[in-house]
Amino acid sequence: MTYCAAISVDTGVVLVSDSRTNAGVDQISTYSKMHKLISDGERMITLLSSGNLATSQAVVRTAARDVKNEANNNIKTLTSLADVAEYIADISRAEQKKYRAKTDDGFNPEASFILAGQIRGFEQQIFLVYPEGNYIRAAKRHPFLQIGEIKYGKPILDRIVEPQLDLQTAAQCALVSMDSTMRSNLSVGPPIELLVYEADSFKSGAYYNFSSDDEYLRALRDSWHGQLRDAFNRLPELPSHSTPMRIIDGSTDQ
């Protein structure tokens, strides 16, 4: 399983991804799911991938080759980030089609992508590219996207993320969302990659690769954990007056 998330706030974009891949519990490996496609001072484009590892790698490989071969359409020449999303979707679909034709025994070549970045002259953007090849932009009010095992880490994003959030808090929120997911699902695991891109910088931004015993990640986790426990002490007490409850034989409580 995989968990990747992208948060786009007014001042920049935060990307987070885990590194665990598995094909059954006895075939667990570590692969990066965060791929920086380009960062040349004019455009910064990064891809997060979830799903079939062969498909994901083929997409990244093809994108790199198209730049090298100076293909008509490549991540350096495409005008907008939406065009890049369409381009990535086309490669992904073509790659999946090859293998879907070959086997039909439960094997699943599908992959999902989050495309994030900025091209000079445009705003920063984040897109989710579905396995089918269609894609969406994040909503204005809840400007985040997730792929993979998304449910455990969604509540904290739902509660906290808004366009006005500062970049530092957005990054911490992404890490807390990842930590919640890892605690609840063993198939999502470290190292955790984090990229913090400042809007209009067109530079790479700050990149972190946190191992499982990383000191900062542990401090963050401990602080969050302690604060959640403390928060319960400050929640309002349950009302002292409760209501009678009907029992199924029709009587009510004493």
Place this chain on the structure above:
Amino acid sequence: MTYCAAISVDTGVVLVSDSRTNAGVDQISTYSKMHKLISDGERMITLLSSGNLATSQAVVRTAARDVKNEANNNIKTLTSLADVAEYIADISRAEQKKYRAKTDDGFNPEASFILAGQIRGFEQQIFLVYPEGNYIRAAKRHPFLQIGEIKYGKPILDRIVEPQLDLQTAAQCALVSMDSTMRSNLSVGPPIELLVYEADSFKSGAYYNFSSDDEYLRALRDSWHGQLRDAFNRLPELPSHSTPMRIIDGSTDQ
């Protein structure tokens, strides 16, 4: 969709359930999913249900009728809570079988149950009864069970619930877990029912039925929301030193 959870701590049991049922977004209704089967000073047994509403209602109706008809096996005569779990499972399976035989067009008569309570002479217990009829007890270290849309509300239970937790905090934790689920999934909705049972009381315990505009629920939600936001201000700052990130063409960041 549905969300129900049971938490068993040293001093008692907390049950929470939503009340939304739907068969498509234009067929939304409100039904209680918390059924107090018995509470007579000798035993307190309550059932939470998820899945097919007809199956759930049939199980509760049959349990009530068996008591009235003084059937050999009923919730008043069965020795242990595990026996009650087996009994509920048998009714559920029989009920499902009737309808599975009749149709096969995507219609799903499956239902899951959480059985919670205490019989004099025994400890309090919580069981999860699967649609297939098998059942489990909660783990000692993470003594909670969930049915329905379980993922959004699981992280907070994973982080907080332990046997030593006081009953008040367990109840607040159940409500926060429910609130997280409702925020992230529109098909889980109020009224929210909450039952707080004190161990060895063999009485009904405190029952609450919170409507969507309930004052306490809103105060709890606001307090939790505010404290989460504050918690981010106290988290350790990201390290100032980040690592270089490889770009897919093989170069690294400036």
